[in-house]
Structures are given as structure tokens and as C-alpha cells.
Amino acid sequence: MxxxxxxxxxxxxxxxxxxxxxxxxxxxxxxxxxxxxxxxxxxxxxxxxxxxxxxxxxxxxxxxxxxxxxxxxxxxxxxxxxxxxxxxVRGAKEYAYIESSKKQTTNVNICALGGSVATNPLGLKAKVVEVHTFEDLEKLGEAQIKGKIVFYNRPMQPELISTFSSYGGCVNQRYSGAVEAAKYGAVGVIVRSMSLRLDDLPHTGSMTYGNLPVEKRIPSAAISTNHAELLSASLKLDKDLEFYFKQSCTQYxxxxxxxxxxxxxxxxxxxxxxxxxxxxxxxxxxxxxxxxxxxxxxxxxxxxxxxxxxxxxxxxxxxxxxxxxxxxxxxxxxxxxxxxxxxxxxxxxxxxxxxxxxxxxxxxxxxxxxxxxxxxxxxxxxxxxxxxxxxxxxxxxxxxxxxxxxxxxxxxxxxxxxxxxxxxxxxxxxxxxxxxxxxxxxxxxxxxxxxxxxxxxxxxxxxxxxx
Structure with a gap:
């Protein structure tokens, strides 16, 4: 046989x-x-x-x-x-909203970025400064950033046929955004999701704090593309609005x-x-x-x-x-x-x-x-x-x-x-x-x-x- x-x-x-x-x-x-x-x-x-x-x-x-x-x-x-x-570990589902200067709130969809620290158990609320690049941070300086949440809103470039090239052109704001913003005294980071589609889904991904001491690390989250558009439009109308978010992630x-x-x-x-x-x-x-x-x-x-x-x-x-x-x-x-x-x-x-x-x-x-x-x-x-x-x-x-x-x-x-x-x-x-x-x-x-x-x-x- x-x-x-x-x-x-x-x-x-x-x-x-x-x-x-x-x-x-x-x-x-x-x-x-x-x-x-x-x-x-x-x-x-x-x-x-x-x-x-x-x-x-x-x-x-x-x-x-x-x-x-x-x-x-x-x-x-x-x-x-x-x-x-x-x-x-991500922990409990994240929660966030935009609060106008007249105290009207609008819930938005976010998710913690992988490796991020948590917010205070009661959450974090602060005014927002919108940027597209790390050079924008340098131009604004500590005087305009300290105590605020930095909102990175650089979209993937739709004109590029290779979507991976488009992704590569904006992913540094997700990966290194917290490190760069912390240099100027930011208290948190919100990053536009890496997606060419406009929808309500936040996209997570890895981020780094580099050599930043633990006590100086700031929470970092992604916001859906639809709500990134909403936040950007709202800031143009109301520069004194505040952003609140809460996340409970833990690094073991x-x-x-x-x-x-x-x-x-x-x-x-x-x-x-x-x-x-x-x-x-x-x-x-x-x-x-x-x-x-x-x-x-x-x-x-x-x-x-x-x-x-x-x-x-x-x-x-x-x-x-x-x-x-x-x-x-x-x-x-x-x-x-x-x-x-x-x-x-x-x-x-x-x-x-x-x-x-x-x-x-x-x-x-x-x-x-x-x-x-x-x-x-x-x-x-x-x-x-x-x-x-x-x-x-x-x-x-x-x-x-x-x-x-x-x-x-x-x-x-x-x-x-x-x-x-x-x-x-x-x-x-x-x-x-x-x-x-x-x-x-x-x-x-x-x-x-x-x-x-x-x-x-x-x-x-x-x-x-x-x-």
C-alpha cells in the first residue's frame, strides 16, 4: 500500500x-x-x-x-x-463632544489611538487649535497652543492614485502628533482619521511618545472624517468653542x-x-x-x-x-x-x-x-x-x-x-x-x-x- x-x-x-x-x-x-x-x-x-x-x-x-x-x-x-x-487595552468606549461658546453640545465619534494614555477619569475639556502640519505648530508657538487641544486636520490627498502614497503623506500626524504638540504645552491631541471616505467611523492606529516622560504624555484620539469636517467648520464660526473627550486606555x-x-x-x-x-x-x-x-x-x-x-x-x-x-x-x-x-x-x-x-x-x-x-x-x-x-x-x-x-x-x-x-x-x-x-x-x-x-x-x- x-x-x-x-x-x-x-x-x-x-x-x-x-x-x-x-x-x-x-x-x-x-x-x-x-x-x-x-x-x-x-x-x-x-x-x-x-x-x-x-x-x-x-x-x-x-x-x-x-x-x-x-x-x-x-x-x-x-x-x-x-x-x-x-x-x-482600550477600556470603556470613548466619549466626546463639541461645546460652543453658548454651551450647546454636539456629540462626535472618536477612538483612542493605540498606545495613548487615558484622560483624567472625568475627561478633558479645552479650547482647540487646528493645524495641518508640524510647521504650523512651530509658527503658532507655545503662546497659542499651551493649555489647548491640538486638532490635526490634514486629509489624505484624494488626487493621488496610490492610496498608500496618500496615507504616507499624512500618517505622521497620527504617529508623532502627541510628541510634537506636547512640546508647546498642548493638553491633548485629536487627529483626523486616515481615510479618503467621509463617514462617521474613527480609525485607530499606532502612535508614539518617543522619549517623552510619562508625566508629560498627553491623550491622543482619532476623530471620524465627518466629524473632523464638522469641528473644522465649527471653529471657523466659533473660535472659543471647547472640545471634551474621555478615554480610559491603559498600557501594561x-x-x-x-x-x-x-x-x-x-x-x-x-x-x-x-x-x-x-x-x-x-x-x-x-x-x-x-x-x-x-x-x-x-x-x-x-x-x-x-x-x-x-x-x-x-x-x-x-x-x-x-x-x-x-x-x-x-x-x-x-x-x-x-x-x-x-x-x-x-x-x-x-x-x-x-x-x-x-x-x-x-x-x-x-x-x-x-x-x-x-x-x-x-x-x-x-x-x-x-x-x-x-x-x-x-x-x-x-x-x-x-x-x-x-x-x-x-x-x-x-x-x-x-x-x-x-x-x-x-x-x-x-x-x-x-x-x-x-x-x-x-x-x-x-x-x-x-x-x-x-x-x-x-x-x-x-x-x-x-x-
Whole structure:
């Protein structure tokens, strides 16, 4: 019986490598679209476990779930990697209102930024100064800022086609806004949510106090885009209005958590490692379906799809479910640290952390020779409407793995709707389309297959579609 089983596995593997690349990719996409697991996995992760802020009970449930699901796939190895992570708890729901100089109040929607301190138990009320940049703070100076709440109201630039570029152009006010405002004696910070959409949902995200002493740290919160517009308009009419908000968040000592790792050991080059992954943690307002439940389940399905498609990798392929990308990047750094200690040769890494929308292609951090090889594969992806192959960034969790010789890349889905949900209560399972998610998993698997088959650092004369 065992001889028959081994013969079938051998024939399946032989048949795969006898096929053209076009045929193998067609098999991968068919498997994902007709027999995919990513959507069912995401359903459980989102709806049965929920938001997975690092250090939380839900995050630890997700770790155990990830380990158990990878073990069911029959991988060669599955293990947990210890990592210490920050534990920040939001506490009771935040409350805020605008109070006019005539004492009329209007409730507005806010949420504490991750890592913020709490307000006084009775809340904080003060006059407001609106700014767009840190340069505005410098111009106003302490005389006009001290004792007030600084309201950062720089929107994402709508004219930029790349929404990630738009996000990058304004996210510093969220991350460093409290540190900068505190220099001038501000008592609190309110930041316009990082979203191109006008709605009532505040978007959280990480912030820092840098080296600011604990006693000088000021509470920081995000306000929904609709209510940012309202506050700005109200200030133009009534410069003496006040803003009240109350939040009860707490920062605790670091706690133990884990990265989840599964491996298919390479048949020819077991000491050359490929990594494919996403981050298991999420913010707590929604269930983290797009950010980054989608990347987690797509990465898991890469290994399953390789097995289901009869592909036996030459190199060792690992899926890594990273912990604590959102507020520390501890998981990505820990994985790279351990890999360096063990002398592991990571030749390729792929991350999915841009949502579960329709895949458009990849961005690559690699040599010119490797990128030329990638461009030669573009015709293979054309039938799937995958056309975006550009040099650029890869992903936060895999970035510590970068060397002069390896290839790092990031899946690039359509991004136009991503920041509608990013870090908000609307980042939920119902916002993810099954087919789009499965197309992403297949696209990732196809790239892993090609790089595994042909390797990195190709010879100068290699080009064209390979069969």
C-alpha cells in the first residue's frame, strides 16, 4: 500500500514539472477558486475569534487556531516562536463632544489611538487649535497652543492614485502628533482619521511618545472624517468653542506571545528558505478581516495550494503568521533575529498586508537581475489580469530579513477601498469578497512556484517565459 502511495506522489510531482508554467498556474488558480480554504479560514478567524490586539486573549486564541490549522495540512514542521509583545487595552468606549461658546453640545465619534494614555477619569475639556502640519505648530508657538487641544486636520490627498502614497503623506500626524504638540504645552491631541471616505467611523492606529516622560504624555484620539469636517467648520464660526473627550486606555507590561510557523521542507535545497506571511494581530475596533486576516489566510493557503497542485518545492517554504505588526513589529524582528542566529539563508520572502481585494501584482525589493526575471513572467500572469510589477517596498514584517542578495516582495491588491476599512470598526468579514481573496492566494502561490523553480539571482542572459 505504501509503495502505491509513494508511486502516486512521485507521478503527480513528475507530471507537475513536465507541465508548462502556463498549465501549472492554471492548476493553481483552479484549485484556489474551486477548492480554496482562505475564505472559510477567514470566516472563523474574524467571526469566532474577532479583533486580535497583541497581548489580548483573542490574539492568543488566534495563535492556537493558526497552529492547529497548519497541523491539519500535513506540513513537515509546525511550531510556535516566542516573542514578547506590548499589551495596551482600550477600556470603556470613548466619549466626546463639541461645546460652543453658548454651551450647546454636539456629540462626535472618536477612538483612542493605540498606545495613548487615558484622560483624567472625568475627561478633558479645552479650547482647540487646528493645524495641518508640524510647521504650523512651530509658527503658532507655545503662546497659542499651551493649555489647548491640538486638532490635526490634514486629509489624505484624494488626487493621488496610490492610496498608500496618500496615507504616507499624512500618517505622521497620527504617529508623532502627541510628541510634537506636547512640546508647546498642548493638553491633548485629536487627529483626523486616515481615510479618503467621509463617514462617521474613527480609525485607530499606532502612535508614539518617543522619549517623552510619562508625566508629560498627553491623550491622543482619532476623530471620524465627518466629524473632523464638522469641528473644522465649527471653529471657523466659533473660535472659543471647547472640545471634551474621555478615554480610559491603559498600557501594561509586555506579555508573552508567539509567531506561528509552518514549513514544507525543500526537496533539493532544504537550507534555502522562502517565507510567505501576514500578521496575525489586528486592531480591536473591527475583526481585522482585511488588516491582516486576509494576508494570514492567503499565506496559509499558499502552502496548501502547493500541496494540492502536486508541487514539491525545491526549497523550504515557510508560512509565518507574525505577531504584533500593528503596534511594535516585534514578531517580524524576532523571526529575523532567530534566523540570523541560526545562520538560515532566506532567499525569498513575500508578504500580504494590503487587504483582501482583487490582486493587481507585486512590488519588489530585489536586484536588477531578479527583477528582469520577474518581468519575463508577466505574460504568465496576463490571463489573470495581473499587470503591476514594480520595484518598491515589500512588507513591514519581512523587511528585517533584507540582505544584498535576496528577494522581498509584497502582494499589491487594488487599494481604492482599503482605507475605508483600515483600522476602523468596518474592517469586518462581510467587507471581504470571497473570489477576490482566493485570487490573491492563487497569485501569491504562482509567484512562489516560479521563484522556487527558477531560483533567485538568475544568470544575466536568462529571459522570457520558461517552460
Amino acid at each position: 505504501n509503495r502505491i502511495l509513494y508511486l502516486l506522489i512521485f507521478l503527480l510531482s513528475f507530471n507537475t514539472y513536465a507541465q508548462s508554467d502556463e498549465e501549472v498556474l492554471r492548476t493553481i488558480y483552479t484549485q484556489s477558486l474551486t477548492n480554496g480554504k482562505s475564505y472559510a479560514w477567514l470566516d472563523y478567524l474574524s467571526n469566532q475569534i474577532g479583533g486580535r490586539l497583541s497581548g489580548s486573549l483573542q490574539a492568543e486564541r488566534a495563535v492556537q487556531w493558526g497552529k492547529e490549522e497548519l497541523e491539519k495540512l500535513g506540513l513537515d514542521k509546525v511550531w510556535l516562536q516566542e516573542v514578547m509583545v506590548p499589551k495596551w 507590561d509586555d506579555v508573552l506571545s508567539h509567531n506561528v510557523i509552518g514549513e514544507i521542507t525543500g526537496s533539493e535545497f532544504p537550507n534555502e528558505y522562502f517565507v510567505v506571511g501576514g500578521h496575525l494581530d489586528s486592531w480591536d475596533l473591527g475583526d481585522g478581516a482585511h488588516d491582516d486576516g486576509a494576508g494570514v489566510v492567503q499565506s496559509m493557503d499558499v502552502l496548501r495550494l502547493l500541496k494540492e497542485s502536486g508541487i514539491k518545492p525545491k526549497r523550504s517554504i515557510r508560512v509565518v503568521l507574525f505577531m504584533n505588526e500593528e503596534n511594535g513589529l516585534r514578531g517580524g524582528r524576532k523571526y529575523a533575529e532567530v534566523a540570523k542566529q541560526k545562520g538560515e539563508n532566506h532567499v525569498f520572502a513575500l508578504e500580504s498586508d494590503a487587504g483582501g481585494f482583487t490582486p493587481r501584482g507585486f512590488s519588489f525589493d530585489c536586484s536588477d537581475a531578479d527583477f528582469e526575471q520577474v518581468l519575463s513572467w508577466k505574460p504568465l500572469f496576463k490571463p489573470y489580469l495581473i499587470h503591476y510589477f514594480e520595484k518598491g517596498g515589500s512588507g513591514a514584517d519581512i523587511s528585517p530579513l533584507k540582505t544584498d542578495n535576496n528577494v522581498l516582495c509584497g502582494l499589491r491588491p487594488d487599494s481604492q477601498r482599503y482605507f475605508d476599512h483600515h483600522h476602523a470598526a468596518s474592517d469586518t468579514f462581510d467587507a471581504v469578497n470571497k473570489r477576490e481573496l482566493e485570487l490573491g492566494a492563487a497569485t501569491m502561490t504562482a509567484l512562489v512556484y516560479l521563484f522556487d523553480k527558477y531560483g533567485t539571482n538568475p544568470l544575466p542572459n536568462q529571459s522570457g517565459i520558461k517552460n
